Amino acid sequence: xxxxxFPKIHFYDQxxxxxxxxxxxxxxSLWVNPKTGEQDSDGLFIxxxxxxxxxxxxxxxxxxxxxxxxxRNFEPCNNIDYFYARQEPxxxxxxxxxxxxxQPVLDKDNPEGVGLPLFALAEYxxxxxxxxxxxxxxxxxxLQKYMxxxxxxxxxxxxxxxxxxxxSSMTNSPRGDxxxxxxxxxxxxxxxxxMSALGDILNDKEISFQYRKxxxxxxxxxxxxxxxxxxxxxxxxxxxxxxxxxxxxACYWTMMAEIPNADKADMLVEHLNNPETFGTEHPFxxxxxxxxxxxxxxxxxxxSVMPAFNFMVIKGLEKYAQYEFARECAIRHLYFVxxxxxxxxxxxxxxLYEAYLPNKEGPAKRENGDKSRARYLLTAGLSTIALMxxxxxxxxxxxxRKTVDWIIPNLEIMGxxxxxxxxxxxxxxxxxxxxxxxxxxxxxxxxxxxxxxxxQKKKTLPIPSGKCxxxxxxx
Numbered sequence: 001x002x003x004x005x006f007p008k009i010h011f012y013d014q015x016x017x018x019x020x021x022x023x024x025x026x027x028x029s030l031w032v033n034p035k036t037g038e039q040d041s042d043g044l045f046i047x048x049x050x051x052x053x054x055x056x057x058x059x060x061x062x063x064x065x066x067x068x069x070x071x072r073n074f075e076p077c078n079n080i081d082y083f084y085a086r087q088e089p090x091x092x093x094x095x096x097x098x099x100x101x102x103q104p105v106l107d108k109d110n111p112e113g114v115g116l117p118l119f120a121l122a123e124y125x126x127x128x129x130x131x132x133x134x135x136x137x138x139x140x141x142x143l144q145k146y147m148x149x150x151x152x153x154x155x156x157x158x159x160x161x162x163x164x165x166x167x168s169s170m171t172n173s174p175r176g177d178x179x180x181x182x183x184x185x186x187x188x189x190x191x192x193x194x195m196s197a198l199g200d201i202l203n204d205k206e207i208s209f210q211y212r213k214x215x216x217x218x219x220x221x222x223x224x225x226x227x228x229x230x231x232x233x234x235x236x237x238x239x240x241x242x243x244x245x246x247x248x249x250a251c252y253w254t255m256m257a258e259i260p261n262a263d264k265a266d267m268l269v270e271h272l273n274n275p276e277t278f279g280t281e282h283p284f285x286x287x288x289x290x291x292x293x294x295x296x297x298x299x300x301x302x303x304s305v306m307p308a309f310n311f312m313v314i315k316g317l318e319k320y321a322q323y324e325f326a327r328e329c330a331i332r333h334l335y336f337v338x339x340x341x342x343x344x345x346x347x348x349x350x351x352l353y354e355a356y357l358p359n360k361e362g363p364a365k366r367e368n369g370d371k372s373r374a375r376y377l378l379t380a381g382l383s384t385i386a387l388m389x390x391x392x393x394x395x396x397x398x399x400x401r402k403t404v405d406w407i408i409p410n411l412e413i414m415g416x417x418x419x420x421x422x423x424x425x426x427x428x429x430x431x432x433x434x435x436x437x438x439x440x441x442x443x444x445x446x447x448x449x450x451x452x453x454x455x456q457k458k459k460t461l462p463i464p465s466g467k468c469x470x471x472x473x474x475x
Contacts, residue, residue, distance in 0.1 A: 027045075034053060235251070296357070402446070
């Protein structure tokens with residue numbers, strides 16, 4: 001086995017396997033040398049448009065969540081390190097850069113160029129896929145300065161953060177009166193929580209305590225000011241700190257941040273099942289279906305279904321142990337992604353898109369009326385690779401802990417083959433034999449495997465190096 005092959009997945013629906021493989025084959029076309037514009041796997045992962053090479057903080061952070069599964073064919077840190085290298089003395093890291101000039105891209109709607117603060121979340125995930133503790137130590141001063149800049153520049157007397165709505169990338173969402181966006185504030189909580197976790201990894205109690213305290217402060221403010229019990233939803237606030245009545249997908253960052261208690265989380269999940277709000281045919285629209293601005297054509301953030309936001313919602317569901325519902329939504333979403341690959345009524349070929357329609361197959365429309373950007377792999381790979389491995393197949397992997405958790409609602413013929421965990425290749429496959437359901441495993445080193453068949457069986461076993469198998473009925 002060539003260690004630089006991509007990991008192979010096995011699933012009973014071959015279409016899912018095919019789009020997973022096709023995504024990896026397409027990804028290389030978007031790795032370019034920023035100075036020459038030519039393909040270069042050691043370059044930067046960028047979607048070229050109108051002869052521009054713009055690196056976006058939002059896409060950079062999210063793309064790292066599927067690039068970690070490339071068996072080191074692609075370096076998930078390259079784009080993130082580009083942003084770190086351009087940190088200003090104030091601690092500022094801007095939301096977009098023109099890589100041809102290395103200059104930040106600022107505009108009148110976002111003069112400070114602030115983006116969603118999620119670098120610590122990305123670093124935590126990178127650590128669990130690489131076990132590179134030295135990297136955490138190296139980047140911590142950068143992350144601390146960045147958080148100080150956010151605090152000093154955007155934190156208000158009420159303890160919340162005031163930034164432009166477009167900082168969340170939701171450029172045309174009908175949230176124009178928002179002064180305190182729910183998503184940015186929830187992401188500050190997310191980042192603070194993971195800064196604390198990175199402090200724990202470094203065994204630095206001061207960092208851990210500082211950011212844990214910050215997290216609870218933001219969480220308390222969000223729950224007291226932004227939650228509406230009557231509608232069961234979190235809302236943006238205007239400059240008078242009054243709740244706005246626009247229900248957008250931005251609210252679900254609160255679940256990623258573990259801000260709602262169990263009762264509030266149940267109310268938020270109800271909206272994900274309600275066809276009149278977020279339970280559309282294709283889960284989940286960026287704007288509630290009962291909003292007057294909701295568009296069946298998508299119109300960017302007025303109803304489009306976007307892979308990055310679906311990934312966020314599904315990861316939030318996992319925080320509340322909604323594994324079965326998360327998997328069901330991931331599979332439904334992937335079927336619509338597969339439909340988007342089919343030729344349309346005009347016989348035009350399909351593709352992977354940045355955004356999809358909420359209630360039928362096909363790409364959404366953009367605000368200017370154009371079709372959604374095709375082969376937008378920076379976020380589409382979250383669906384076809386990350387959700388495929390983590391939610392459809394159901395694997396959760398931590399290299400520093402030497403653990404692999406397999407969480408599934410029931411046994412099916414599926415698994416992964418030759419996934420590289422640093423210098424360890426693992427294979428986990430389930431098959432039905434004459435003796436019953438059997439899980440076959442192969443590894444170069446010892447690790448701990450947890451099989452969790454929801455509401456049926458849960459067992460953790462040490463898996464030795466070499467080949468082995470286990471019969472589920474014997475557990």
